[in-house]
Amino acid sequence: MPKPMLKQMQGQTRENNILSANQNQPQKQQFQQMDKMKLDRLLRKTRSKEYIQSLHKLDAGGHVHNQNKLDEIINTIRNEFPDLEISGIMLGIVSICHLGEPYEVHTLDITGQIIEHYKRGQVLPGGLEKARSIAMRGGYDFIEVYTDCCRAISASGTVSVISN
Template sequence: MVSSSGRQLSVEQLRRRRSSSYVDALRKLDTGGPVSATGIDAIRDAVAAEFPDGPASWPLGWVSKCYLGAPYEVHIVDISGHIIRHFKRGEAMPGGMERARSLAASGRYAAIEVFSDRLVAIADDGTTSVSMG
């Protein structure tokens, strides 16, 4: 598995259960309004705790179901660029995020981590499911 910087991550690392604080931080993104700099920092801190090898091991971004209502379907998070963006049904997502759309839109997962060559679906309880993406 290759991270955003090309660093190799093992399948065991990807399959590791995610902490409740990490899952909670990702869930706070769908608040219906802009996320403050403090909110982004909290998410960044949760990601840093979850991926202690540093930003080189972080996903390219995250895709989650959007609960803002029609016409929005999913949103993406790219904390390296402090980007949180909501996407309407059928609106194309950038940077390889599109491949996670159907998993995220299903609502079965808290979030989908998008790596260069894999998707990691994170359940509400932190369990993971790794797939080629």
């Protein structure tokens, strides 16, 4: 008879552990939601003039072959978000290209640190294509492309969030 009681007690202990784990689950989800809210708040902040001016240099063309200029632009982006590891969440930046025909948009791939100019109809890599139509509509200086949304940045630095 003592054996069945012991098994029953182990079962009860296991249930208590399962209940304890389930009780902690809402706290974990709440913590993740709080982190998401904090991240969202940080990414909605108005962008600095230095940041906007740095990204305007993407149209100059010479930086494509100049690693120091490219590093300067990447560092400006990282400095804009000092509390974040931006390369983990930002895929890149898309903007209208002013180099003229046949170019339509240009991109800055944050992870690969690559600046590329794309011709009309040429598909953008790495999830950046979703920002092309937003950039082409105009009204924004550039589009930051994130894993979960796009953030359109105006000349004044204001941020508009566009869900995927």
